[in-house]
Amino acid sequence: MEFAFTDEQEMIRDSAESFLQDVSTSEAVRSAMVTEAGYDSELWQRICSQMYWQALTIPEEYGGLGLGYVELTILLEEMGRRLLCSPFFSTVGLGVNALLVAGNETQKQQWLPQIAEGSLTATLAYTSRNRWDANSVDVIARAEGDGYVLSGTYKYVPDGHTADLLVIAARSPDSQGQEGISLFALPAQADGVSRKWTPTMDQTRKQAEISLDNVFISADSLLGKSGEAWADLEKVLQLAAIAVSAEQCGGARQALDLTVDYTQERVQFGRTIASFQAIKHRAADMMVQVECSRSAIYYAACVAQEALFDGAVGDELPVASALAKAYCSDAFFHCAAESIQLHGGVGFTWEYDPHLYFKRAKSTETFLGNGAYHREKIAQAIL
Structure with a gap:
């Protein structure tokens, strides 16, 4: 497997980072999250019409871009970093994958073009x-x-x-x-x-x-076949776990960045607290967890690419998916909790953002199973 991004993948990451930095600011997130829908419909249509992200992994014959799971993981990492409020994960990470894995040709022709054009969420x-x-x-x-x-x-x-x-x-x-x-x-x-x-x-x-x-x-x-869909559903859930893990990795990365920025500004005893050795150690531990998370999700994304798009048949996907979800769940929660601790008393106040990442960390940790659940799956798979 080649773990270096291609020029095209670098372009996807750069454009996603630039776009989300503008549209998914702290103010935009806070505005969207207090609504019942949970997202800005105008922004969603802008994502669909300008960025075409909802069509990323949909094959070209159904109106999509025909890209792969590594490209999807790149997008999800950036979305998790900015806490983008949108139906992207549910539509692409769940709905599209389910149709690709279990749908027949007629069903794909019926639903995927509508998702690709941005007129349908799932x-x-x-x-x-x-x-x-x-x-x-x-x-x-x-x-x-x-x-x-x-x-x-x-x-x-x-x-x-x-x-x-x-x-x-x-x-x-x-x-x-x-x-x-x-x-x-x-x-x-x-x-x-x-x-x-x-x-x-x-x-x-x-x-x-x-x-x-x-x-x-x-x-x-x-x-698929009546009464025989568990294998397909399990595969969709494994793909979804990788997608969630990518968001968690992005969130952990942003929790680290927020913390480093704050500790470089906060002055105590005549110098910034970022200069204290104990703070450096904790920030270094956070960075190690972020980098290990990235390794886990991109390895899992390569496995998912082979399983979903390249026609490969093997038993790597269950283990790679469980490994990514277990590690990223723990890493995101650790980094979000450390971010609050290193922000001090303001860490959990409404005005600062670390509490938003802490809540997302806890929510995604339990969704589709926490770290202990997935470590048990790994243990069962390798015995």
Whole structure:
């Protein structure tokens, strides 16, 4: 694997850094996060029409740019650094990946061009409990006529209250574990679908609860084979974990930068606190964690590229994904917590930004499983 960025990838990173520095300022983030939608729709349309980021990994035959997972990781790292409030992660990191992994040609032709042109947002809903494995799928899909009737409730759905398309997981009656799980593409405005924003500690990324009350869905909305979708869903979750990890790495990097900037300004005992040896040691520890996080996410991105776009078949993706999520979850939380500590009394005040990164760190740590959960997955995979 080649770990150096190409000229094109460097250009993507530079343009993303420049654009987000202008549009995702602290003021813009704070303005968007207090709204129920959680993002500025005008900015989202600007991202779609000017930057075309939502089409990054969509193949060219569906109107996309046809780029890969490394390029997506570059974007997500910069977005995490600036706490961009947008439906990008839910649409691209969840919805697009689900369609690419599990959708048939007709379904891809139906949904991907709409996402590529910026007229459709999407998300993935699958868990009904505070857990992230196959046993968390509780919504029931009962075969009826030429389709299915779905009933149940989903929790912790990113942008679930605003997304236009819901990729949902449900299981057949009396099934358990990995058996009997199916994936469906469901328009969010379908009869029987109710959605409710559920406020969380992290106001920069909205989550929702989605309830299905005897929702009828036709058989052509089924992604893949009925009752055999766990393998596809698991792969989508592994790809999503890498995407979250990239955001965490960017957030950890910005927590370090904020801290260094502050300690170079804060004067104590006649000199800046950045000159104190103890402060230097803690900042150095943060930097080591940031750099190790970057190594983990870009290795995982290369593995994801091979698994999703290059047709490679292997068992590296589960381990690489779990490794990235475990390390980046711990690193981001550590850096965000250290940032607050090194800012002193102002670290958790509303006027300063470290508390925003601390809350995002905790939220993303638990989403899709924390470090301990993924370390257990690694242990099981290598035994």
